[in-house]
Amino acid sequence: MSLINEPGIEAEAISQNRPLQDQPFDFLPKELRKSVFIDGAWILPLIQGGKGVGATNGTTAGAWALENAGGTIAATGASTTIGKNSRDISYTYSSLTRPERHEEMIKWSIKGCTLQVQIAHQAAQGRGRVRINFLKMAGGSMHIMRGVLANTSLKDGANMIHAVTMGAGLPSEEDAQICADEGVYLDPIISSSMALKVLLKRTYRKWQGEFDKRIGAVIYEDPWLAGGHNGITSRENPDEPQNPYDRVRELRTIMNQNGMENVAIVMAGGVWHLRDWQNWLDNPEIGPIAFQIGTRDLLTRECPIIDEWKHLLLSMNEGDVALNKFSPTGFYSSAYKNSMIRKLYERSERQVPYTLQANKEQSEQINGAGIPAKGFFVNPADKAKTKNWIEQGFTVAQRTPDKTLVFVSKQDDRELKRIKTDCVGCLSTCKLTTWSETPEKKFSTGRIPDPRVHCIREGLLGAIEGEDLDNQLIFAGHNAYKAGDDPFYRDEHGNVFIPTVKQLIERLLTGN
Numbered sequence: 001m002s003l004i005n006e007p008g009i010e011a012e013a014i015s016q017n018r019p020l021q022d023q024p025f026d027f028l029p030k031e032l033r034k035s036v037f038i039d040g041a042w043i044l045p046l047i048q049g050g051k052g053v054g055a056t057n058g059t060t061a062g063a064w065a066l067e068n069a070g071g072t073i074a075a076t077g078a079s080t081t082i083g084k085n086s087r088d089i090s091y092t093y094s095s096l097t098r099p100e101r102h103e104e105m106i107k108w109s110i111k112g113c114t115l116q117v118q119i120a121h122q123a124a125q126g127r128g129r130v131r132i133n134f135l136k137m138a139g140g141s142m143h144i145m146r147g148v149l150a151n152t153s154l155k156d157g158a159n160m161i162h163a164v165t166m167g168a169g170l171p172s173e174e175d176a177q178i179c180a181d182e183g184v185y186l187d188p189i190i191s192s193s194m195a196l197k198v199l200l201k202r203t204y205r206k207w208q209g210e211f212d213k214r215i216g217a218v219i220y221e222d223p224w225l226a227g228g229h230n231g232i233t234s235r236e237n238p239d240e241p242q243n244p245y246d247r248v249r250e251l252r253t254i255m256n257q258n259g260m261e262n263v264a265i266v267m268a269g270g271v272w273h274l275r276d277w278q279n280w281l282d283n284p285e286i287g288p289i290a291f292q293i294g295t296r297d298l299l300t301r302e303c304p305i306i307d308e309w310k311h312l313l314l315s316m317n318e319g320d321v322a323l324n325k326f327s328p329t330g331f332y333s334s335a336y337k338n339s340m341i342r343k344l345y346e347r348s349e350r351q352v353p354y355t356l357q358a359n360k361e362q363s364e365q366i367n368g369a370g371i372p373a374k375g376f377f378v379n380p381a382d383k384a385k386t387k388n389w390i391e392q393g394f395t396v397a398q399r400t401p402d403k404t405l406v407f408v409s410k411q412d413d414r415e416l417k418r419i420k421t422d423c424v425g426c427l428s429t430c431k432l433t434t435w436s437e438t439p440e441k442k443f444s445t446g447r448i449p450d451p452r453v454h455c456i457r458e459g460l461l462g463a464i465e466g467e468d469l470d471n472q473l474i475f476a477g478h479n480a481y482k483a484g485d486d487p488f489y490r491d492e493h494g495n496v497f498i499p500t501v502k503q504l505i506e507r508l509l510t511g512n
C-alpha cells in the first residue's frame with residue numbers, strides 16, 4: 001500500500017487559519033488552571049512527550065515551555081542542524097568499524113542535543129520547563145547525557161535543562177548522580193508501581209527521605225496506551241489492558257509512603273481529550289497530576305514530521321496501532337501497522353522450531369539456503385509448511401535465538417546483511433545485529449542475530465526524513481485514531497487544520 005496514492009492523503013492542503021471557537025479555559029478546577037509543581041516550577045499540567053528520532057526538538061520543546069508547560073527534547077538522534085524544519089538529522093559516519101562508528105554517533109548526539117537544548121532555552125524565554133528525554137537502552141546514553149549537561153550548564157549551578165526524563169530501561173544510580181551534580185532533576189518513566197519501588201531502593205537510594213529533591217515528577221507511561229516503547233513486564237498480558245486509574249492510584253500510594261506526596265505524577269498514554277480524565281483532577285487518590293501529550297503533539301505546525309505523516313494520523317482507524325515485539329531493544333512497542341510492520345508479522349508467521357538431531361517428533365530433515373549441509377530437523381507438518389514458503393520465494397532459512405527458523409526472500413536476506421554491515425551501535429545492546437557497547441564482551445551480545453526484529457535507527461530516521469512512510473517505523477499511541485474524528489483538525493470549510501503548539505495547549509485546556 002502506498003500512502004502517497006491513498007485518497008485524501010496528499011491531495012489536501014493544510015489550512016492555515018482556523019479561528020478557535022472554544023470557550024477558553026473553564027474546564028479545569030481553579031487550582032489546576034494555575035499550575036502544578038513540576039521540575040522545580042509551577043507550570044500548566046501539560047507535558048510534551050519526548051519523541052525520537054527528531055519528532056520533538058528544541059523548537060517544539062521551546063514552544064511548549066513558552067506556554068508555561070513542559071517541553072521535552074528527544075535526545076535520540078537529535079539534529080545537529082537548524083533549518084529545513086530541523087528534519088535533516090542523518091549523522092555521517094566515516095569509520096569502518098562498529099565501535100568507531102558508535103563513538104562517532106556519541107559525538108554527533110552530544111552536538112545535536114546541545115544545539116537543541118540551546119534552541120529550546122532561548123525559545124522558552126524563561127517560562128515553563130525544558131526537559132530532555134534519554135532512552136536508557138540507547139547506545140552511550142550516559143556518556144551523551146553527561147556531555148550535554150556539561151555543555152548546557154549555566155551560572156549558579158543551574159542548567160538550561162530542568163529535567164532529564166529516562167525511559168526504555170531504568171536509570172542507574174550513576175545517571176541520578178550525574179543529574180544531581182548538574183542541578184537537574186531525573187524524572188523516571190515507569191509503567192508500574194513496582195518499577196518505582198525498585199528505583200527508590202536502587203537508583204535514588206542516596207536521596208532517601210528527600211526523593212523530591214531528585215525527582216521532579218514521576219511519569220507513569222501506560223503500557224497499553226502509550227506510543228513508542230512500552231514497559232509491559234512478563235507478569236502482564238499485552239492483550240489484557242489494565243485500568244490506568246487503578247495503577248496510578250497504587251503508584252500514588254507508594255509515592256506517599258515514601259514522602260513524595262507533593263511530587264506530581266504525569267499520566268502518559270492515550271491522553272487526547274482532557275475531559276475524559278476529569279475524575280483524575282483534584283482527586284486525593286491521584287494527588288498532583290499532569291498529562292503527557294505524545295501522539296497529539298505530532299499534529300502541530302512546529303512538529304517537524306512531514307505533512308504526509310500528519311495526514312496519516314488523521315486517517316487512522318481504531319486498531320491501526322498495535323503493540324508488537326519487533327523492537328531490537330527487546331521491549332514491546334506501539335506502532336502503526338503499515339507495510340513494514342505487517343511484513344514483520346508475516347515473517348514471524350513463517351517460523352518453525354528445529355533441532356540439530358532427528359527425534360520422534362522432529363523427524364523430517366530440511367536442507368537449503370541458510371541451513372548447514374547435514375540439515376536441520378522439523379516435524380512433518382512444519383516440513384510441509386517450509387516447502388510451501390520456499391515455493392513462494394522465501395527460500396532462505398534464518399536461525400533465531402529461540403531455536404526456530406524463519407524463512408525470508410533472498411532480497412530480505414541481503415537487506416538483513418546490509419543492516420548488520422551498516423550498524424553504528426545505536427543501542428546498548430541490539431537483538432538484530434548482536435551489537436553490545438561493552439568492550440569486555442567484544443562488542444557482542446554473544447547471541448545469534450534475530451531476523452524477526454527491525455533496525456530501529458533506520459526505521460525512525462527514515463520516518464523523520466519523510467521517505468516512503470509505508471516502509472518506515474511510525475510509532476503512535478493507541479488513541480491516535482481519535483484525531484480523524486476530532487473537529488479541531490478541520491477548518492470551517494472542512495480542510496485539514498494543523499494548530500500551533502499554543503493553539504493546541506489552549507484547546508487542551510478547554511477539555512477538548
Ligand SMILES: Cc1cc2nc3c(=O)[nH]c(=O)nc-3n(C[C@H](O)[C@H](O)[C@H](O)COP(=O)(O)O)c2cc1C
Binds near residue numbers: 074226271292295
Ligand atoms: C513517534 C513517537 C516517538 C516516541 N519516542 C519516544 C522516545 O524517544 N522516548 C520516550 O521516552 N518516549 C517516546 N515516545 C512516547 C511519548 O513520549 C509519550 O509518552 C507517549 O506518546 C504518550 O502516549 P500518547 O502517544 O498516547 O500520547 C514516543 C511516542 C511517539 C508517538
